[in-house]
Amino acid sequence: MAGPVERALRERRDAGGKALVVYVTGGLGDDWTDTVRAVADAGADVVEIGVPFSDPVMDGPTIQAASDRALESGATPWSILDQVRDLDAGAPLAVMTYYNIAFRAGLKRFAASLADAGVSGCILPDLPLEETGPWVDAADDAGIETILLAAPTGSEERLVRICARSRGFVYGVGLLGVTGVRSELATSASVIALRLKQVTDLPVLVGVGVGTPEQAAEAASAGDGVVVGSAVVQRMLDGAGPAGVGDLVAGFRAALDAV
């Protein structure tokens, strides 16, 4: 049975729309939970909450800086999940963190903690398909949707296997590189979306390098929607506050609605 993340994204697709998933760094500033609500209110279908890790190898400078700032202010996986529990965001939530955070906590305990905090999905960008076994066992038991990444370097056969094991949606990596805003959308963003659409009925969202509403509209045309991270986190780092971040997200929502 599909979980809340997948249901929300299918609902958007079935209504003829393009889905928007927005990443917010957990623990960044005192009002980050207000920002999560503002992001959902502005039209995000799912909100990804980044649980900062000391060594985020898949992240570029913006999310690194946000993670460092959150960690310096004392954020921990448990303090973030405690705040998430009381959040009432109005949209399904997914956590994005790195595998050692879950491994150190104990996989069963971490999965149960996500469920207990009302989180529906989980993305671990350094846990590729072959290593997912112990984690997905724990996540499946706890009812957590494990969202897998699919990259431009993957063969067709590999994309098929990734889609078969992914839950919620499949996260197409839009370019060869780490997270961050680029001046132009890479052509690989549309290519990975099309390749994934050919092999799965799961919602296909493209992220990494999707930094402006125009790029979002372009990237979403081939797939079912986009994931936007660094552009939003940069706005948080700039001190825009929940309302300012909400305005940015509303711009992405409007661009996707026009596709």
Place this chain on the structure above:
Amino acid sequence: MGLNDPTPEGRFGEFGGRYVPETLVPACEELEAAFRGAWADPGFRSRLDGLLADYAGRPSPMTECENLSAELGCRLLLKREDLNHTGSHKINNVLGQALLAQRMGKTRLVAETGAGQHGVATATAAALLDMECCVYMGEVDIRRQELNVFRMQLLGAEVKTAMSGSRTLKDAINEAMRDWVASVEESHYCLGSVMGPHPYPWMVRTFQEVLGREAREQSEAILGTVPDVVTACVGGGSNAIGIFSGFVDADTELVGVEPSGGAAIGRGVPGVVHGSQSYLMQDEFGHVLEAESISAGLDYPGVGPEHSHLADIGRARYENVTDAEVVEAFQLLSRSEGIIPALEPAHALAWVSRDRASLVGRSVVLNLSGRGDKDVAQMMDILGGAGT
């Protein structure tokens, strides 16, 4: 019989694996297949052996320390990796990987470096094979190893500063991996130690086994039998795994020596970072702790997965020594034998010196993994400068 090969999933016992961003999985698979093919190809092996002999200067000698043996009460032999071209054992691995990268059609080498020895070796191989080279080095290490930075630049490499986190080796690895994620089609990540995702721990070990084979033969020729103890410093652990590989089937005690400020096995718990599961210095939440060592080459909170396995099964044991003990050992070898060691292997000597009572009458082979030229300026600061 040497060390066992990992499982098809790249595991040594519970340790190892391939924990990388999805983008890099096909590259790791391609590298593994290319390495298996190359290692089975006599043409590749003979080209590598030729470079190791005529370019790097192998075999490296083994030196019996008459003066220091008398002082310590054991029979101390040094495997002289300090005499290799570029000044350390790192060249053994780098020549292998660079030839492999060229065979795979890659045009660019990416590397991380701590003390700069691996960066210099990679820049050297890139110059020799006419490849582009980009080396990441933490800002802190760039300051304490500026001569090696200039060496890399002389060799035509670009040196990029890692400004994140502790600004040492761990962060240089993060930056190198981020570069590789973005440049995987044309670049090979020339990892410098027996760590990272499968096949690196196994492949780097295989390239370093040459020093273990030589050391076995040389020590038996000198001693008439295998040594009682083999010891080496351990950061990621490539020089240690190289020499251990020659003695793992013998009745020889294997002792790895970590810095007390970066003792992954001594003070860590299992974790996953930089591609593999291994012992790791980390906090209660799973954040990687910053190592703190006088030696940039050992300033790393993790350790290669096979060392974690050897520790767990009890085939090797791991000691740790303080910076002060290392400074003493650095001077001890310089004065007693006329050999200025790198700070990294000075850790192994610091353990031999501290635990000399337990080594009396025994034979000890110590892997002198690098020479001390790069550390002289830092030691001059620590010891109060010239003329004192």
